[in-house]
């Protein structure tokens with residue numbers, strides 16, 4: 001049975017099996033930093049094993065940004081990502097904006113959760129961890 005938890009304690013090493021296919025996946029040190037810096041973490045665990053997680057940052061009043069949503073390949077298409085997203089949208093209910101960035105391939109998933117396409121801009125640095 002999959003158990004969901006808000007602001008669960010994730011050990012950085014538990015994220016090692018995620019970020020599949022990323023051009024520049026985060027190091028262990030960065031995983032620790034992003035977990036510590038997140039304002040919301042929602043987890044899905046099966047028999048204690050982390051099978052999916054969502055992280056978000058927020059100003060605590062108007063804006064929230066869903067930074068990561070990852071479901072293990074073995075556990076995709078079982079409604080787990082939807083559960084995590086529903087928890088996050090509920091958590092930030094009443095906020096002016098809940099924002100996320102996604103690949104076009106996943107857009108339909110987010111549209112099912114009420115997200116709409118907007119015009120946006122960003123700076124992305126694939127060498128972000130190289131010091």
Ligand SMILES: CC(C)(COP(=O)(O)OP(=O)(O)OC[C@H]1O[C@@H](n2cnc3c(N)ncnc32)[C@H](O)[C@@H]1OP(=O)(O)O)[C@@H](O)C(=O)NCCC(=O)NCCS
Pocket residue numbers: 069070071072075076077078079080081082083101102103105106107108109112
């Ligand atoms: C995208 C992702 C978060 C979806 O989570 P999931 O647990 O597999 O999705 P669910 O089982 O909750 O699916 C819910 C609905 O969305 C649809 N859906 C799931 N993944 C989809 C995708 N990639 N594209 C379009 N629709 C998708 C499902 O068909 C389902 O539709 P239904 O309710 O009509 O049956 C997950 O597949 C994932 O982690 N993918 C790899 C990492 C990733 O792409 N993260 C997002 C970075 S932008």
